[in-house]
Amino acid sequence: MEKKIVKTENLSFKLSEIPLTKKGLKNLLNYRIPCLCCGLEMLHPDIYSKLMLKNELSGTATGVIHILQPLENIMHPVERQVFNMFKSMSAKYPDKNFKELLLLKKEVHELALVKIQSAIFNKISFYRRILPKNVARQLRKLMIKTNDIIFDPVPHKPFSRKIFINKIKNIIKNVENKKLKEEILEYARRLPRSSDEVCAFVVKNTRKPSNIIALNLIHSAVGTFEHLQPKCMNGMNNSLNFALECSYCNNSRHHFPITVQIEENPFMPQNAQTQIEKLISLYRRGLCKKEYIINLKQILFTLSEGIIDLDTTRLNY
Numbered sequence: 001m002e003k004k005i006v007k008t009e010n011l012s013f014k015l016s017e018i019p020l021t022k023k024g025l026k027n028l029l030n031y032r033i034p035c036l037c038c039g040l041e042m043l044h045p046d047i048y049s050k051l052m053l054k055n056e057l058s059g060t061a062t063g064v065i066h067i068l069q070p071l072e073n074i075m076h077p078v079e080r081q082v083f084n085m086f087k088s089m090s091a092k093y094p095d096k097n098f099k100e101l102l103l104l105k106k107e108v109h110e111l112a113l114v115k116i117q118s119a120i121f122n123k124i125s126f127y128r129r130i131l132p133k134n135v136a137r138q139l140r141k142l143m144i145k146t147n148d149i150i151f152d153p154v155p156h157k158p159f160s161r162k163i164f165i166n167k168i169k170n171i172i173k174n175v176e177n178k179k180l181k182e183e184i185l186e187y188a189r190r191l192p193r194s195s196d197e198v199c200a201f202v203v204k205n206t207r208k209p210s211n212i213i214a215l216n217l218i219h220s221a222v223g224t225f226e227h228l229q230p231k232c233m234n235g236m237n238n239s240l241n242f243a244l245e246c247s248y249c250n251n252s253r254h255h256f257p258i259t260v261q262i263e264e265n266p267f268m269p270q271n272a273q274t275q276i277e278k279l280i281s282l283y284r285r286g287l288c289k290k291e292y293i294i295n296l297k298q299i300l301f302t303l304s305e306g307i308i309d310l311d312t313t314r315l316n317y
């Protein structure tokens with residue numbers, strides 16, 4: 001699928017007044033709001049900021065586990081698995097910190113990661129047979145370089161999924177066959193990220209200091225303001241254009257339109273409904289503004305081209 005920025009101008013906001021200040025919107029994150037996109041419960045950003053100041057996060061794993069334990073239920077699945085791995089390892093190595101524990105696991109996870117990556121690279125290399133000659137030549141070059149990185153136990157520079165995908169995009173940009181292009185990109189996107197494979201999380205984080213590893217266990221769950229209409233498309237910088245989304249989903253969307261975000265997260269319409277139900281419950285307790293909810297429903301409907309059609313009938317009784 002070709003990622004294109006669809007301009008959704010003429011989006012007229014019916015409200016002239018901003019129903020919620022940014023502070024008011026942020027306050028909602030005190031009430032276990034599920035992410036608009038993935039549906040996972042979000043963490044208030046102030047809790048995260050306070051954790052950032054704690055020097056203890058660089059200390060022994062046992063101490064850090066004690067600090068993070070109350071947040072285990074908001075960790076995303078991969079992060080929670082790593083946290084549990086830390087728990088069992090720290091019983092055996094009580095004096096080691098997170099980084100030292102990850103280094104003990106590095107080799108086995110690195111091998112697991114290379115296995116997944118090389119299977120995907122093989123699939124991509126196959127397209128050398130059917131791509132135009134000059135494109136195939138560039139692809140061959142990239143794959144040789146990439147294999148050099150992943151098969152070298154001590155690479156000069158670590159492999160970067162993001163850079164690899166950008167290079168692939170660049171190589172195939174002039175290929176006319178859209179289906180072929182999309183197939184190649186689809187394989188590239190299957191390369192594991194630290195958010196979806198424990199081995200990728202371990203390998204990436206062995207390069208970080210202990211306190212950052214600790215913060216990375218909860219970072220994805222931190223609540224953020226997602227610009228519904230991206231800033232680059234003149235999206236406004238106030239709560240009429242903000243939805244609450246976890247930092248993982250917010251970062252993965254980049255500046256793509258919501259329709260693309262839904263393609264990559266097919267459960268987003270249901271998850272958005274769960275969020276709006278929660279907001280309606282808060283409205284009934286006097287904690288959220290009705291106008292914000294109505295506005296959110298309307299904007300999501302317009303920007304998603306009708307795919308996200310939220311039911312807000314509970315607002316009226």
Ligand SMILES: [Zn+2]
Nearest residue numbers: 035038246249
């Ligand atoms: Zn999310």
